Amino acid sequence: TIELHPALFVFYFEKGTVSCSFCSCSRLRQIQSILTQSSKSRPDGILCILGIDSRYNEGCRELANYLLFGLYNQNISDFEKTGFSEEVLDDVIILIKSDSVHLYCNPINYRYLIPYVAHWRNLHFHCMTENEYEDEEAAEEFKISSFVDMVRDCSRIGIPYSSQGHLQIFDMFVVEKWPIVQAFALEGIGGDGFFTMKYELQDVSLNLWNVYSKMDPVSLENLLSEVRSQIMFNL
Numbered sequence: 001t002i003e004l005h006p007a008l009f010v011f012y013f014e015k016g017t018v019s020c021s022f023c024s025c026s027r028l029r030q031i032q033s034i035l036t037q038s039s040k041s042r043p044d045g046i047l048c049i050l051g052i053d054s055r056y057n058e059g060c061r062e063l064a065n066y067l068l069f070g071l072y073n074q075n076i077s078d079f080e081k082t083g084f085s086e087e088v089l090d091d092v093i094i095l096i097k098s099d100s101v102h103l104y105c106n107p108i109n110y111r112y113l114i115p116y117v118a119h120w121r122n123l124h125f126h127c128m129t130e131n132e133y134e135d136e137e138a139a140e141e142f143k144i145s146s147f148v149d150m151v152r153d154c155s156r157i158g159i160p161y162s163s164q165g166h167l168q169i170f171d172m173f174v175v176e177k178w179p180i181v182q183a184f185a186l187e188g189i190g191g192d193g194f195f196t197m198k199y200e201l202q203d204v205s206l207n208l209w210n211v212y213s214k215m216d217p218v219s220l221e222n223l224l225s226e227v228r229s230q231i232m233f234n235l
Contacts, residue, residue: 021119027067028101028120030211034158034204035098043158045097045151046204051090053180058163059205064094066212068116084108093126093143093180095150100124102150104143107133126150144183148191151199158204164212170203172196 035042048060050072065072072090089112093104100122105113107130117123126146133139151157159175162168175181176196184195191198 024067024069024116025119025121027211028096030214031063031067031096031208032098034207034211035096041156041202043156043202043204044154045095046158046160046208047151048092048094048096048160049178049180050092052087053091053093054178057161057178058166059160059208062163062212063160063208064092066208067094068113071112071116091143093147093150095154097154102126104146104150106139141189143180144186144189147180148184148189151191154199156200156202158207159201160205160208161203162205164209167205170205172201175201 031046034046035044046063048063049057050060050064054060061072088106089109091106091109092113095102101117101120102124103113103117104126107128110125110127126142126149128139128142132142159170161170161175173196176194181195183189184191184198185193
């Protein structure tokens with residue numbers, strides 16, 4: 001686990017990599033507010049798993065795009081320009097707690113993620129070095145053990161199961177079939193049991209949609225850009 005030094009994000013924002021650090025922190029706090037509501041059924045954390053490890057779940061992707069300003073809205077050709085496969089770039093697991101964030105990534109997509117997340121409070125990175133990552137078996141074991149460590153202190157976990165406009169009936173057994181969740185049950189490196197038997201899962205999609213609907217400077221800028229584009233198109 002890596003604790004980030006505050007000086008790192010100063011460099012990135014001076015370079016203009018991310019337009020609004022305040023908005024990024026604000027969006028994270030909006031998500032964390034779901035975890036502080038006065039409800040007996042509120043989750044201890046919200047789990048966002050990208051890529052093949054969640055069978056490309058759209059709800060998780062939508063949450064990541066909200067927090068990372070559309071980073072994963074890029075199409076495949078944009079990813080190909082980086083020289084790395086989409087599978088490597090979306091090898092990401094985020095666990096959001098009320099007062100901290102745990103983020104698993106690899107040393108390749110780390111450099112793409114860091115400008116967006118470096119300023120988050122109590123951020124804990126789970127990431128191998130480039131030399132360590134070259135051992136594929138060790139890298140896979142590290143990801144599984146990181147996942148186990150991330151959720152260890154939780155008892156109830158929220159899942160962003162559905163994306164806006166595509167509401168699906170929540171099925172925890174579908175989540176159990178996600179590759180990284182299946183790996184949780186592996187002996188030796190897993191969590192010693194099935195994920196859905198150890199943790200209570202709940203769908204937080206509707207809660208998240210309420211957060212996404214709130215206007216902030218970045219979403220306002222995006223809206224104005226769309227309006228300008230429509231006006232120019234109709235001229």
